[in-house]
Amino acid sequence: MTQAPASGVDKSPVPLRVVAAVQRALGGSQLPAALHQPEFRGAEWTYVKDCLDTGWVSSVGAYVDRFERELERASGVRHAVAASTGTAALHVCMLLAGVGRGDEVLVPALTFVATANAVSYTGAVPHFVEAEDRTLGVDPEALERHLQAAARVEDGVCRNRETGAVIRALVVTHVLGLPCDLDALAAVADRWSLVLVEDAAEALGSHMRGVHVGGRGRLSALSFNGNKIVTTGGGGAILTNDPALAVRAKHLTTTAKQPHAWAFDHDEVAYNYRLPNLNAALGCAQLERLEDMIARKRVLAARYIDAFASVEGVRSLVEPAGSRSNAWLNGIVLDDPAQRDPSLEALAAAGLTGRPLWTLMHRLPMYASCPRAPLPVAEALEARVVTLPSSACLADE
Numbered sequence: 558m559t560q561a562p563a564s565g566v567d568k569s570p571v572p573l574r575v576v577a578a579v580q581r582a583l584g585g586s587q588l589p590a591a592l593h594q595p596e597f598r599g600a601e602w603t604y605v606k607d608c609l610d611t612g613w614v615s616s617v618g619a620y621v622d623r624f625e626r627e628l629e630r631a632s633g634v635r636h637a638v639a640a641s642t643g644t645a646a647l648h649v650c651m652l653l654a655g656v657g658r659g660d661e662v663l664v665p666a667l668t669f670v671a672t673a674n675a676v677s678y679t680g681a682v683p684h685f686v687e688a689e690d691r692t693l694g695v696d697p698e699a700l701e702r703h704l705q706a707a708a709r710v711e712d713g714v715c716r717n718r719e720t721g722a723v724i725r726a727l728v729v730t731h732v733l734g735l736p737c738d739l740d741a742l743a744a745v746a747d748r749w750s751l752v753l754v755e756d757a758a759e760a761l762g763s764h765m766r767g768v769h770v771g772g773r774g775r776l777s778a779l780s781f782n783g784n785k786i787v788t789t790g791g792g793g794a795i796l797t798n799d800p801a802l803a804v805r806a807k808h809l810t811t812t813a814k815q816p817h818a819w820a821f822d823h824d825e826v827a828y829n830y831r832l833p834n835l836n837a838a839l840g841c842a843q844l845e846r847l848e849d850m851i852a853r854k855r856v857l858a859a860r861y862i863d864a865f866a867s868v869e870g871v872r873s874l875v876e877p878a879g880s881r882s883n884a885w886l887n888g889i890v891l892d893d894p895a896q897r898d899p900s901l902e903a904l905a906a907a908g909l910t911g912r913p914l915w916t917l918m919h920r921l922p923m924y925a926s927c928p929r930a931p932l933p934v935a936e937a938l939e940a941r942v943v944t945l946p947s948s949a950c951l952a953d954e
């Protein structure tokens with residue numbers, strides 16, 4: 558292990574400094590250390606067995622309702638509608654935001670591909686916007702500047718000056734669990750007549766100024782994929798404070814079937830995006846342990862911040878002022894982008910999992926020709942961020 562001499566600064570190569578700092582943060586933890594490992598320490602076996610014992614494994618059953626009510630309690634958002642994946646939930650958010658063929662939707666360049674795909678499924682075009690250095694979320698000031706240059710509002714509708722297309726909505730992603738600047742972003746959305754949608758897939762349990770994320774946008778999406786802080790194996794949810802939108806979300810995710818004792822009457826083209834009861838049962842057990850997961854992940858986050866405080870050439874990603882992050886994934890930003898891949902390799906060689914952020918959306922072949930704002934900050938982050946082993950169990954030593 559490379560240790561900084563007490564007398565001065567560690568002059569070893571950056572990748573070795575990164576590995577040494579991670580090892581300091583993890584103390585005696587067992588290796589290999591995964592990025593995020595699911596945990597089944599609660600009632601998972603009991604609830605899943607209950608589904609098997611009663612035969613309620615599929616699209617009908619009490620755990621789906623219970624999971625939705627518990628998500629409402631956990632998030633403080635009035636209505637939660639379970640869905641088969643986070644991507645499906647985002648798709649439904651787009652449909653309910655009124656996004657359709659020929660529209661544009663402002664989407665972060667720095668997000669998971671599902672955010673942009675959900676826009677594309679509706680026939681609309683993603684229009685990529687700039688990230689902020691501190692939160693990794695959409696930068697409200699850069700967004701305002703870009704809209705002033707590229708858009709105008711006419712009869713209450715925002716249009717792209719160049720393409721003439723309606724810019725219907727703004728999606729913001731809470732990256733790694735760090736809440737983005739929702740107050741400022743909501744103000745921009747209001748000023749430009751944009752429907753605000755939150756991709757809160759990574760941010761269950763994150764708060765901004767005491768309020769859970771996901772309730773600021775007209776609609777929000779959660780994910781319960783295996784790598785998220787609460788998992789149902791695969792799953793998602795739509796959150797909204799609007800009761801009419803919640804009813805529509807349920808309708809669209811359940812093939813638009815009219816409630817009836819026996820008739821198969823469907824009143825529009827819709828989707829089978831239901832979350833099976835089996836998965837919801839797992840989710841109910843997972844949600845009971847959410848606060849414990851967050852508490853342990855936050856202990857780990859504090860250890861990383863401490864371990865990297867004295868490491869030159871590296872800064873930690875920390876929760877923005879006034880927020881509580883769920884600490885889903887920890888990350889560092891390297892001063893020198895040339896050190897990213899060597900650092901990832903050095904971590905792997907030491908049995909530690911590190912990952913880069915996503916490839917920016919406008920670099921993916923299907924999105925290369927989409928409209929976009931200048932993206933220097935997103936590009937700098939893409940080249941410099943490394944995420945670190947963040948399983949809650951790593952804090953248990």
Ligand SMILES: *Cc1c(COP(=O)(O)O)cnc(C)c1O
Nearest residue numbers: 642643644669671758759780782
């Ligand atoms: C995981 C994730 C999604 C998609 O969720 P799935 O459940 O995997 O479909 C969307 N956006 C972000 C930011 C994510 O991290």
